[in-house]
Amino acid sequence: MIRRNLLPNSRSVAVVVAVGIVAAMLPGCKKHEQPAPAAQPAAKAAAPQQPKPVQKPVSSALKLPPPPVNQFDFSNKKDPFKPFLVVKPHPAAPAAGTAARISRSGLPIHSFDVSQFRLIGVVTGDRQNKAMVVDPNGKGYVLRVGMSIGKNEGTVTSISNSGVDVLEQFRDDNGRVRKETIKITLPRK
Template identity: 35%
Template sequence: MIFACDDKPRAEKKPAPSVISGKITSQPSSQNKVKKNTLNPKNNIQILKQKKDKQKVVKYDYQGKIDPFESLIQEKPEENRSLVIERPKRILTPLEKIGVNQIRLVAVIIMKNRRIAMVEEANGKGYEVGIGTYIGKNQGKVSEIKDSSIVIKELVKDYKGRLKEHVLEIKLNKIEDKE
C-alpha cells in the first residue's frame, strides 16, 4: 500500500482465529494403560534386575586417542634449556650493572696477538674490554672485537618468556675536533 501525506491508512481486516474443540486428556493414551505387574513392588525389583542384566557395560578405550583436556596447540620443546637467566654467583663488575645502551665505544686497540676495546659509561668512567668480558644487565658477553666496533651477545626473553640470544653491535663513536 502506498500513502500520500494527507491520506489516512485503511484499516486492514485480520482473519478471526479458528476455534478447535475437543477432549483434553492429562496423559497421552499410551500412558493411561497400567500393567498389572508394575503395581507390586516386588515385581518392580525383578524387572529392574532383568533390565540391568540386559544392558551392556561399555568401557572407554582412551589409548591412541586425543586427551580432551589437553590444549590442541602444542608448543615445541624448549631448545634453550641450557640458557639460564639466573644471576651469576660471582660478584658483578660495574659494566654488568649498567645497560648496554648506556655504554659507548671510545677506542679499539689492535695488537699482534689480541684486540682490546675501550668503552665509556654515560658518566665518563672508562673500562678496558676484551673478548669474553661480561657487559650489560642481560648477561651480555663480548664475542668479537672488530676494527671499528664490538659485538655483544646477550640473553633476552621473548614475548613467550623463552630465552633468545640477541646479538648487538656497538660502533666506534668518532669525536669531531672543534677548532
C-alpha cells in the first residue's frame, strides 16, 4: 500500500512563499506613465473660465455672541445643601411646657400624642430591637430604644414582641414632674 504524504515538505513551502513574494512585488515595481492629455479644442480654450462660486459671508446679525467668560454662574440656582424645611421661631414667646418643646423640636414625630401612633411591626434582631409605627397621617417611623416620640417628647424605653413602652415626663397642674408609661401594642387579627 502506497501512502502519500499529505503535508508538504519544507522545501516546497519555501518555494511557494518565494513565488508569492515575487508576484506581489512585480506589479509595484512597474512604472505606469499616464498618457499625455489630448489637445483641447479651440472653442473651449477661447471661452473664459468662470470662477467657482464663493460662499457668501454670513452677516454679523446671524452670528452667535461669544460665550460668557464665567460659564458656571449658579447665582440664580437653589443651594443643594440648604434644608427643605426651615423652622422659624414664633414672634411671641410660647408658654413654658409642651408648646416650648414642640416649637423647639419641629419634627413630625413630635406633633402627635403617643396614643395616636399605630404599631405595625416589631423586628427583633442580634443587636437592638426596632419597631415600625405609623402616625395618623400615614407616615411611618422606625423606633429604637432611646428615641423620643410624641408631643410630650416621650422616650422609648423598651421594644418587645408584645409592643413598645414609651415613658413620658411632664409637669402636672401642681407643678410636680409626673412620669407616665404608655404601651403601644400590635393590633389583634
